[in-house]
Amino acid sequence: MSDSDLIKLYSSRILGLAAEIPHLGRLPAPQGTARKRSPLCGSTVTADVVVRDDRIAGFAQDVKACALGQASAAVLGAVVIGRTLPELQAARDALQAMLKEGGPVPGAPFEGYEVLLPARDYKNRHASILLALEAVVEAMEAAQAAA
Structure with missing residues (x-):
């Protein structure tokens, strides 16, 4: 990866998101x-x-x-409250399609993932970018199964 590729991939916007992740930490009684x-x-x-x-x-x-996984978590954290399981599953699937298949940016309220469009070309980064959405989908499935 060249220096210009790294600069493009780790834009100031991505680094800014990575520094300001909403809802960091753990819940006392999830x-x-x-x-x-x-x-x-x-x-x-x-x-x-x-x-x-x-x-x-x-x-x-x-x-x-x-930083890419952190930026993804920041985008999710900004919009996750109030979301349903189908909305989160659709966002996860759309983000995966955006990265792996050249699909469009996920729709509102998840359009902030457009900041990660440059990561399409770096397949070794896709799994880290998808982690936050995969984790929240699985956590919500677990919550609903326990209810």
């Missing part, structure tokens, strides 16, 4: 929890959720990832 890990790079995201009326009412995330 209804659902999931930990996802990228085997390629070792990045991990743990998501805790509280669900009311089939929507996320409480959310926290423990993010130990590269």
Whole structure:
């Protein structure tokens, strides 16, 4: 990867998001929890959720990832409260399609993922970018299964 490729990939916007991740930490009494890990790079995201009326009412995330994984977690954290499982599954699937198949940016309210469009060309970064959405989907599934 050349220096100009790195500069493009790690834009100031991505680095800014990585520095300001909403809902960092853990919930004291989550209804659902999931930990996802990228085997390629070792990045991990743990998501805790509280669900009311089939929507996320409480959310926290423990993010130990590269700047791209952190930026992804920041985009999610900004819009996750109030979301339903189908909305989160659709966002996860759309983000995966955007990265792996050249699909469009996920729709509102997840359009902030457009900042990660330059990562399409770096397949070894895709798993880290997907971790936050995968973790929150799995945590919400666990919460609903326990209800």
